[in-house]
Every structure is written in structure tokens, then in C-alpha cells.
């Protein structure tokens with residue numbers, strides 16, 4: 327339990343992913359002690375093949391990393407957006423390399439790196455400088471959160487199924503989409519309040535199924551074995567249509583480390599043929615037919631094919647958020663507090679690359695609020711919720727609408743998106759005071775909050791609607807006068 331002035335110690339953080347390790351570092355740098363992070367995985371760099379996706383840490387995520395002094399370390403182990411080249415490889419082997427056009431060189435450089443490399447960056451900083459303040463317990467799974475005699479109790483199952491119990495004054499739920507901390511708060515508040523119940527918003531990319539195929543660090547890009555891939559290059563390897571099925575593509579994002587396995591994302595409808603293949607041979611044959619430009623059996627090992635066939639992969643979530651971000655358990659002189667951050671309170675498909683960036687921004691805003699309130703949690707947590715909840719709601723609407731058609735689900739809708747994007751760009755170029763840039767570009771501007779981006783986007787859409795109706799009206803009147 328805490329009193330007003332004893333707040334800066336005895337914290338349990340559930341989840342040692344990006345947001346859990348980031349808040350641990352932030353609190354330690356603010357002078358907090360006795361911080362315990364509970365992480366159910368084995369190690370920080372534990373390789374989970376189906377979670378082996380790459381992050382782009384942009385200016386928004388870097389606000390916290392700048393404050394922690396970690397951006398130079400990030401730059402060292404990542405591929406920067408200035409060096410981001412994409413090679414498209416068609417089924418007939420034709421190639422084209424492009425520099426991605428939507429990177430604005432005036433914006434802060436963003437950095438690409440695998441998830442486990444980023445999580446390890448945060449963990450190594452704890453090991454290097456904050457071991458006295460932070461303890462990270464791996465293979466420690468939070469299985470229950472209880473209120474016991476007006477205190478919080480965290481029950482943890484560790485290696486060999488041993489049970490441990492903690493009684494912290496402050497619990498932070500950074501345990502991702504299926505957060506046990508949020509679900510517990512929801513149970514405590516039901517049926518009177520629904521602050522911790524997720525609200526869902528449909529999107530054209532939610533429900534898509536994804537699996538990650540692990541490839542060797544270097545692999546042949548054609549049937550010539552010395553035609554090797556380059557680790558810092560992104561690839562979009564287009565497939566051929568197989569037996570009336572929709573095509574698949576392999577998407578590979580760049581990596582700095584030449585020894586790191588490459589990962590190819592396969593993202594498609596849940597009823598796609600690839601998810602029905604049950605044997606290694608069926609999958610090998612399907613991939614060989616889809617990608618005649620590649621020497622599939624030289625690239626993908628038998629063990630990887632076995633793993634892929636047996637894996638369930640993942641499904642893009644429905645954009646969702648909850649309005650409650652904190653909970654206070656008060657008694658006469660003391661209190662305990664719970665806070666939720668990252669995917670535990672806002673989760674969505676990866677279309678706009680903001681999952682990890684918004685989680686880091688949560689921690690950055692919390693640090694500002696702690697600074698303003700001199701770490702008084704009774705003041706800080708309500709203020710944080712008031713300041714951040716509008717942004718979270720706007721973020722979910724942006725995730726829903728900004729770029730959900732990018733996975734080749736529907737050719738027509740994708741083309742409509744392209745046209746809409748181009749019109750938005752042109753209108754903004756010629757009438758910048760009237761029309762804001764497309765939301766996809768504004769999101770890269772880390773100085774704009776998600777609320778500002780969403781409001782500007784809504785205003786532009788309204789103006790575009792009025793502009794189109796007026797133009798049609800004028801054309802109609804002109805046409806009518808001309809005929810008369």
C-alpha cells in the first residue's frame with residue numbers, strides 16, 4: 327500500500343514486452359525502486375517464430391527513447407527509413423527496386439528492427455544500468471490479481487509451477503491483448519461500470535490470418551544459387567495464382583544483422599488454401615507453384631515447413647480499446663493503484679505501424695504527467711487517463727480507416743484507396759490551408775497527437791464532401807444551361 331508521499335517504490339509490472347520494459351526503465355530513471363517485471367516468456371530475446379515481425383520505431387516512439395538516451399543504440403542495430411529500399415520480384419523473376427515514396431526526409435528518421443532485437447535493447451539497458459532498481463523475472467506468469475484486506479495481491483506461477491505472491495502498491499498491466507490485469511478490473515467493476523470492457527470497431531483487415539515463415543539470413547532470389555538476398559533490403563515477392571486460388575505474396579522487412587534469420591510474412595484470408603495444407607509435401611508443392619521464381623526447397627528447410635504446417639499462426643485483431651486506464655483502491659490513509667498501458671488497452675491490426683509506437687508514447691505521456699505531479703499517483707493517474715484517453719479513441723478510428731486494404735484482399739477497394747490517397751495529396755499540395763494531408767502521412771508526424779490527426783482528417787473529409795457536391799452542382803447547372 328502507498329501513502330501520498332511513499333509512492334516511488336514497490337511496483338509490479340505484468341508483462342515484459344515493449345511497454346512493460348519501457349515503463350520499468352522510465353520509472354527507474356525517475357528515481358523509483360523495487361520494480362519487478364513479470365514475464366511469462368523464457369528470455370528477452372526468446373524467438374517466437376509467429377511473433378517474429380519487424381517494427382518501425384518512428385518519431386513518436388522515439389520521444390521516450392530520446393528521453394531514456396537510447397535512440398543512438400536503436401540507430402546502431404536497425405535499418406533507417408532513409409535507407410529503406412524495396413525490391414519487387416514478380417513470378418517471372420522480373421525485379422524492380424524502389425525507394426519508398428511516402429518517406430518524408432524532413433520527418434524524423436524511423437528505424438526498422440525485429441521485435442526481439444527491440445525488446446533485447448530495452449532489457450540490456452536494464453541489465454547495464456538499472457539492476458539495483460529493476461528485477462525482471464522470466465518464466466513468471468501472473469495468474470491472478472486479488473484484493474486482500476484492501477491490498478493488492480499478485481499471484482504468479484513460476485518455473486516448475488511454483489507459486490509466488492507479491493503485495494505491491496502499484497501494479498501496471500502491460501500484458502497485451504488478452505490482459506489478465508484488464509480482465510480482472512473488468513470483473514471487479516461489472517455490472518455497474520464497463521470502463522474496462524473492450525469496445526470493438528470493425529476494419530477491413532481484422533480477421534486476416536498471418537503466419538511468419540523463417541528463412542535463412544541470406545537466400546537465393548532466383549534459381550541461381552549465388553543470386554543472394556541482402557539483409558538490409560525489403561522484398562515483396564509476388565506469387566502466381568494457383569488452382570483458382572487468390573495469390574499469396576511474401577513480405578520481407580529489412581534487418582541490420584546479417585546473421586539474423588529473415589522472416590517472410592504471409593497474410594491472407596482465413597479460408598485461403600495455404601491454411602488448409604496438412605503435410606510438408608503439400609505445402610512445398612503449393613509454394614513451388616506459387617513462387618516459380620524461387621528455389622523453394624533450397625530456401626525453406628524441412629523443419630521450418632513442419633513447424634509452419636503445424637502452427638496456428640495469428641489473426642489480426644479487431645481494432646479495440648477500453649476507456650478506463652487506471653484504478654485506485656483507497657482506504658483511510660493509504661491506497662493502491664493499477665494502470666494499463668499498450669496493447670492491454672488499445673489493440674489493432676498492424677496497418678499503420680503504430681502498435682509499439684503508441685505503447686511507447688503512452689509511457690512518454692505518463693512520464694510527463696509524473697513530472698507535473700511530482701510522482702503523486704493519486705493525482706497522476708486520473709490526469710494521465712484524462713490526457714490520454716481521447717488520443718486512444720482517435721488512434722483506434724485511425725487504425726480502422728487509414729490503410730486496411732493494403733493486403734491485396736480486394737483489388738477494387740485497394741485501387742479506390744490509391745485514388746483517394748492521390749487526390750488527398752494533390753488537394754493538400756495546392757490548397758494546404760483547406761485540405762490536410764492523407765492520414766497515413768500525418769501519422770508519421772510525431773508532433774501531432776492522434777486526436778489532432780483524426781480531427782484534421784474528419785474536417786478534410788467533410789470539406790471534400792462539400793467541395794464534390796458543389797462541383798457536381800456547378801457542372802449540373804452548366805450542363806443544364808448549355809442544353810437550354
Ligand SMILES: Cc1cc2nc3c(=O)[nH]c(=O)nc-3n(C[C@H](O)[C@H](O)[C@H](O)COP(=O)(O)OP(=O)(O)OC[C@H]3O[C@@H](n4cnc5c(N)ncnc54)[C@H](O)[C@@H]3O)c2cc1C
Pocket residue numbers: 340341342343344345346364365366367379380381382466467468469500501502503505506536640667668669670676679680681682683684685
Ligand atoms: C503481425 C503483427 C505485426 C505487427 N507489426 C507492427 C509494426 O510494424 N509496428 C508496430 O508499431 N506494431 C506492430 N504490431 C503491434 C505490436 O506488436 C504491439 O502493439 C506491441 O507489441 C504492444 O506492446 P505491449 O508491450 O503493450 O504488448 P505485447 O507486445 O503483447 O507484450 C505483452 C507481454 O506480456 C507478456 N504476458 C502476457 N500475459 C502475461 C502474464 N499473465 N504474465 C506475465 N507475462 C505476460 C507476454 O509474453 C508479452 O511479452 C504488430 C502486431 C502483429 C500481430
